[in-house]
Amino acid sequence: MSVVAETAPSKTFRAGAFGNARVLVCRECSHEVDLGPHYACPECFGPLEVAYNFPHVTREEIAAGPANIWRYKALLPVPSDIEQSPNMEPGFTRLLKADNLGRELGIDNLWVKDDSTNPTNSFKDRVVACALSAARELGAKVFACPSTGNLANAVAAAGARAGIKTVVFIPSNLEQPKQVNSAVFTDRLVAVNGNYDDVNKLASEIAGEEEGWAFVNVNVRPFYAEGSKTLGYEIAEQLGWRLPDQIVIPVASGSQLTKVDKSFQELIKLGLVEDKPYRVYGAQATGCSPVSVAYKAATDAIRPVKPDTIAKSLAIGNPADGIYVLDVCRRTGGAVEDISDDEVRAAIVLLARTEGIFTETAGGTTVGVLKKLVETGQLDTTLETVVINTGHGLKTLDAVSDRVSAAATIEPTYSAFTAANLV
Ligand SMILES: *Cc1c(COP(=O)(O)O)cnc(C)c1O
Ligand SMILES: [Zn+2]
Numbered sequence: 240m241s242v243v244a245e246t247a248p249s250k251t252f253r254a255g256a257f258g259n260a261r262v263l264v265c266r267e268c269s270h271e272v273d274l275g276p277h278y279a280c281p282e283c284f285g286p287l288e289v290a291y292n293f294p295h296v297t298r299e300e301i302a303a304g305p306a307n308i309w310r311y312k313a314l315l316p317v318p319s320d321i322e323q324s325p326n327m328e329p330g331f332t333r334l335l336k337a338d339n340l341g342r343e344l345g346i347d348n349l350w351v352k353d354d355s356t357n358p359t360n361s362f363k364d365r366v367v368a369c370a371l372s373a374a375r376e377l378g379a380k381v382f383a384c385p386s387t388g389n390l391a392n393a394v395a396a397a398g399a400r401a402g403i404k405t406v407v408f409i410p411s412n413l414e415q416p417k418q419v420n421s422a423v424f425t426d427r428l429v430a431v432n433g434n435y436d437d438v439n440k441l442a443s444e445i446a447g448e449e450e451g452w453a454f455v456n457v458n459v460r461p462f463y464a465e466g467s468k469t470l471g472y473e474i475a476e477q478l479g480w481r482l483p484d485q486i487v488i489p490v491a492s493g494s495q496l497t498k499v500d501k502s503f504q505e506l507i508k509l510g511l512v513e514d515k516p517y518r519v520y521g522a523q524a525t526g527c528s529p530v531s532v533a534y535k536a537a538t539d540a541i542r543p544v545k546p547d548t549i550a551k552s553l554a555i556g557n558p559a560d561g562i563y564v565l566d567v568c569r570r571t572g573g574a575v576e577d578i579s580d581d582e583v584r585a586a587i588v589l590l591a592r593t594e595g596i597f598t599e600t601a602g603g604t605t606v607g608v609l610k611k612l613v614e615t616g617q618l619d620t621t622l623e624t625v626v627i628n629t630g631h632g633l634k635t636l637d638a639v640s641d642r643v644s645a646a647a648t649i650e651p652t653y654s655a656f657t658a659a660n661l662v
Contacts, residue, residue, distance in 0.1 A: 255318050264289075267285030276377055286559065288461055308328075311469050330473065332357060334351075334473070336349075344613050348621075351628055352625055355628055366466035367455055370382075382398045386421075386435075388409060388417035391428065395421045407427065446458050456492075471506070478623075482513075486627070487521075487522055489601045491553040491554070492555050493559065493563060520575070522577070522605040525580075526579075527544060527546035530561045533561070550600040552630060576617065578604065584642055585642075586605075586610060588639060589610075599632050601629050
């Protein structure tokens with residue numbers, strides 16, 4: 240298995256290995272490549288994306304499926320017996336009405352899609368489940384990734400459960416909890432002295448040298464990326480088969496945001512929801528905001544940056560799908576916005592105190608950007624709005640540990656309690 244973009248003989252894969260997926264198609268020039276471990280167009284080096292021959296799919300068929308992402312398997316590049324292979328069964332996470340946060344921000348109709356409750360506590364379990372299926376069907380011997388943390392957790396856990404060898408690469412300055420959350424599942428966690436973009440470069444080099452490695456976000460990236468669509472499918476189904484009017488999504492590489500838009504488009508085409516306008520908003524932290532900067536400058540030229548933010552899971556300085564994020568946000572009438580690390584911290588506490596949801600810095604970024612979009616008049620507060628929480632606060636405790644603490648430390652007596660004057 241090689242990562243170069245030559246055409247692979249698809250007949251070597253078992254029939255139906257990729258479900259209703261038909262081919263990989265270049266996003267730039269529409270050139271088609273057989274399904275396989277390819278991510279770059281052989282004609283123009285543009286990114287490849289999975290295209291399908293969708294069958295007729297009904298709401299009832301989907302609703303009869305399992306309470307995880309495989310209820311949408313007909314719309315994913317996975318075999319029809321995907322549930323039989325050991326996997327983490329992610330997805331179908333809670334869509335919570337967020338009236339308290341809505342009141343606080345002045346939004347009439349607000350929902351939080353809480354993806355922190357996935358098996359390894361981030362949305363990454365969705366994309367990894369699809370990448371794992373592709374790796375298995377392609378006969379990969381090693382399941383690997385460069386990661387800003389959550390992806391490493393998800394890959395290491397899914398590999399353990401599937402019984403496939405994992406190697407995960409992270410920047411060595413990553414938060415300790417995210418390191419432990421990977422190392423507990425694999426004895427091949429590799430800490431690299433460099434930032435994510437350095438780690439990513441190293442991974443691409445290894446992918447080019449080694450045979451039989453499936454790098455989830457490199458050579459099987461088209462399959463990985465499709466997993467993000469399930470976020471959009473779920474939101475629509477949980478709203479009663481209806482698209483929201485506005486949705487706020489964090490942006491690292493930009494894959495998730497792009498695929499949520501793709502999922503809405505597919506639902507419309509399949510007749511599963513009514514066609515209607517919706518606005519997509521992207522959220523970044525100012526210390527790594529190349530897409531937001533380009534959006535505000537009204538240009539397509541995204542200038543790579545060296546990340547400097549506590550939102551490490553979003554700290555991709557050279558976002559592969561950044562240009563498509565700009566396209567989606569502009570086309571739908573949304574926007575891309577960024578906030579400071581202090582605003583990220585404040586938003587983590589705000590979400591916790593209003594809705595009882597402890598998010599990591601990525602979710603703080605998204606909720607904080609939602610607040611800023613309201614304050615700057617970029618979001619319509621009368622429209623139904625969904626904000627995505629992509630990860631769990633227990634992974635980034637340091638971000639708020641000096642903002643929240645015990646209100647008092649007292650002796651174990653009633654008088655000491657009343658003297659502390661807490662209630
Ligand atoms: C990976 C990640 C994202 C988004 O990643 P994309 O590369 O933009 O798809 C968002 N939130 C968290 C917590 C993540 O780990
Ligand atoms: Zn091309």
